[in-house]
Amino acid sequence: MSFDVLWLSRADLDSLGLGMPAIMDAVEQGFACLGRGEAEMPAKIGIHPRHDCFIHAMPCWIGGAVDRCGIKCVSGYPPNQKKGLPYITGVMVLIDPETGLTQAVMDAGWVTAWRTGAASGVYAKHFGDPNSEVVSVIGLGVQGRVNLLAFKEVFPKIKQVRCFDPVAGQPERFLKDMGPTLPKAEFVVCADAKSCVVDADVVVTCTPIVEKPERFVHRAWLKEKVLAVSVDYDSAFAEDVMAATPCFVCDNANQYLWTRDQGVYFQNGYPDKTAVYADMGQICAGKKPGVRDGLRAAVLMGIASHDVMTASLAFDLARAKGLGSVVQL
Ligand SMILES: NC(=O)c1ccc[n+]([C@@H]2O[C@H](COP(=O)([O-])OP(=O)(O)OC[C@H]3O[C@@H](n4cnc5c(N)ncnc54)[C@H](O)[C@@H]3O)[C@@H](O)[C@H]2O)c1
Incomplete structure (x- = not known):
């Protein structure tokens, strides 16, 4: 017996018109379900066919009133940059929790990009100083872009964006894409990581994840009161x-x-x-309060609840708009 599956390409997903606020709401709802114990989400597992490269499997069922589930198969390949290929690629599979049938298959690059920026935005909403004016972005690829889009939602007073990326051409491309999204902010390209972070109220690192990290952003360089967000495991922020x-x-x-x-x-x-103060599930479920003073730091590894929540949002909207291609399995 064959059945229908909705195929959503990157172009389909782009055409939905989903913005950061809607995805942040979805990601926050997923966090809250986790915090209330309403979700089943094992830690992501992976294989590593090449040095510093991963292929992860990320399943999650969000129960309660949400009742959605799925699994993401996602690759992260740092050497792809030199080949002109994306770092993050893969497929996201949305599954009907009632029957186990596949409902949709969609581009995991799109889902991962948006939900990861959204997760940083939700963290910043609970831990950031709303008066933050200077944001530093280290690593000016996909994540550098979506993280800045999320911070824009949380920090309305951003007046300067400091950027650092050692790879030729990346800062210029970042400025061209992101400058128009924050027309009132000054963009400053920095020659090194230290000069990028010294004056910042918010620092996000989005560099390649590597097995032997350089951890090149040090506590002594940062302001006393700063929000430090790692999207790249332990690659960039020093342990101090x-x-x-x-x-x-x-x-x-x-x-x-x-x-x-x-x-x-x-x-x-x-x-x-x-030494873990809280995870974001506890914060979004209201079990622990956010903190807005001093050094606040987070490792946001990326979790499967974000993928299920974001993919469900996209799937529902695509069905309502009649977008995507129905294929038979
Ligand atoms: N936490 C999550 O949920 C999550 C989700 C997606 C991606 N990621 C991670 O985020 C990171 C960035 O992913 P992406 O999709 O933006 O990749 P990308 O290739 O689009 O961007 C990476 C950028 O880092 C730059 N870079 C390389 N070495 C650097 C260094 N030493 N200092 C500063 N910049 C450097 C590259 O030039 C590139 O511009 C990767 O580590 C990826 O695995 C995390």
Whole structure:
């Protein structure tokens, strides 16, 4: 017996017109379900066919009133940049929790890009100073862009965006794409990471994840009162940043601690179980308060609830608008 599956390409997903605020709301709802214990989400598992490259499997069922599930198969290949290919690629499969039948298959690059920016936005909503004016972005690729779009929603007073990326052409492309989205802000291209972060109220790092990280952003370079957001595991922030804050946050404590226990990432000084202030599930479920002063730091590894929530939003809208291609399995 064959059945219908909705295929959503990147072009289909782009044409939905979904914006950052709607995706942030969806991601926040997923966090809250996790925090209330209404979701089943094992830590992501992976294989590593090439050095510094991963292919992850990320399943999640969000129960309760949401009742949606799916699994993402996503690759992260740093060498792709030199080949003119995206770092993050893959497929997101949305599954009917009632029957187990596949409902939709869609571009995981799109889902990952938007939901990751949205997750940083939700973290910033709970931990950021709304008066923040200077935002630093380190790593000016896809994540640099979507993280800035999310911060724009949370920090209406951004007047300067400081940028650093050592790869030729990346800063220019970033300015061309992002300048028009923040027309009142000054964009400053920095020659190194230190000059990029010294004056910043908010610092986000979006560089390649590597097995032997350089951890080149140090606590001493940062302002006393700063929001530090890692989208790239432990690649960029030194352990003295993450260890110095009384409110170290991760997106999901189970996944962060499980990954740390595997002995590759988050070693040598990154916070252990005793040093996690909260995860974002607890924050969004109202079980722990956000903090808006001093050094606040987060490792947002990316969790499967974001994918299911974002893919469901896209699927529902695509069906309502009659977008995408129906294929038979
Ligand atoms: N946490 C999550 O949920 C999540 C989701 C998606 C991607 N990521 C991670 O975010 C990172 C960026 O992903 P992307 O899709 O934006 O990739 P990308 O290739 O589009 O961007 C990466 C950028 O980093 C730059 N870069 C390389 N080395 C650098 C250095 N030492 N300092 C500063 N910049 C440097 C590259 O030139 C490039 O512009 C990757 O590590 C990826 O695995 C995390």
